[in-house]
Amino acid sequence: MAFPGTGKIWINGSLVDWADAQIHIASHVIHYGSGVFEGARCYNTVNGPAVFRLDAHIRRLLDSAKIYRMESPYDQAAISQAVIDLIKVNGFKQCYIRPLIYRGYDSLGVNPFPCPVDVAVMLWEWGAYFTKEAIEEGLNVKISTWSRMAPNTMPAMAKSVANYANSQLIKMEAITEGYDEGIALDVDGNLSEGSGQNIFIVRDRVIHTPPVGSSILSGITRDSVVTIAKDLGFEVREQVLPREMLYLADEVFFVGTAVEVTPIRSIDKIQVGSGRRGPVTEQIQQRFFDIVRGDAPDAHGWLQYLDPTAPATLRAVTRR
């Protein structure tokens, strides 16, 4: 979906018109991938707009910057406030939120230290990542011929723009071959994740997902889904998973800020379970959507309302 090209973008503490939010072609990030970023969502809940797990997203942003020795001039509170203020300034009730910390303009050695550390936040309306139909019917995916990064090469726990070179290879291969998405294995051939989403497997009603050591991004939706699954009484195992577990699963689903909770109906043209969304996926998906829409109690305090005066007692079931 193309950008509308309107509204404000927050850059280093200033609000800039969308059209003027430009950086120099000699900026370090363009040449050497020296940037880290986040993707979060603001939902239009029944109690007003609220950002889902903003604290966790900004914490991960600063964690990513720390790994890359980028000293952010703005701390957790300042960046979080910038996000909230920007949503209000732009008048969004729901939107996708993209904060970035990157090495800017100074000189172009591989050494990034001379370059300034710049911070920006942009927002736009981004609907369903896959089709609406995919939420129920599921996706057709393939195991990518591309592996995720080996340990001690590109740190998978940093949400670095550089890691998305790998993600693009996975995504392009899948699309070119007629699939919706690709699943990458780690360098040992064990299950890792999708190009931009974590993965869960259900077998005999036990839920499995690869651990952070399997070259995954430590996803915030993944963490939320583990919590939701446990709240619903499921056993959840974070463990190394061989590729073939995918083919033997009763259900497989992706999770992430962009894809939310999306089932997978086939992998390498092998049908998963009944070939559409399974009952465990549906239960977790339903609870996830109920929470982010404000239809279920926000038991874990995941929604940060734009209007902080919305009393906690109102943040329970109001629409049923």
Ligand SMILES: Cc1ncc(COP(=O)(O)O)c(C=O)c1O
């Ligand atoms: C590679 C990768 N894995 C997993 C995820 C899911 O993470 P989150 O749930 O925090 O959005 C993303 C999305 O940002 C991603 O890009």
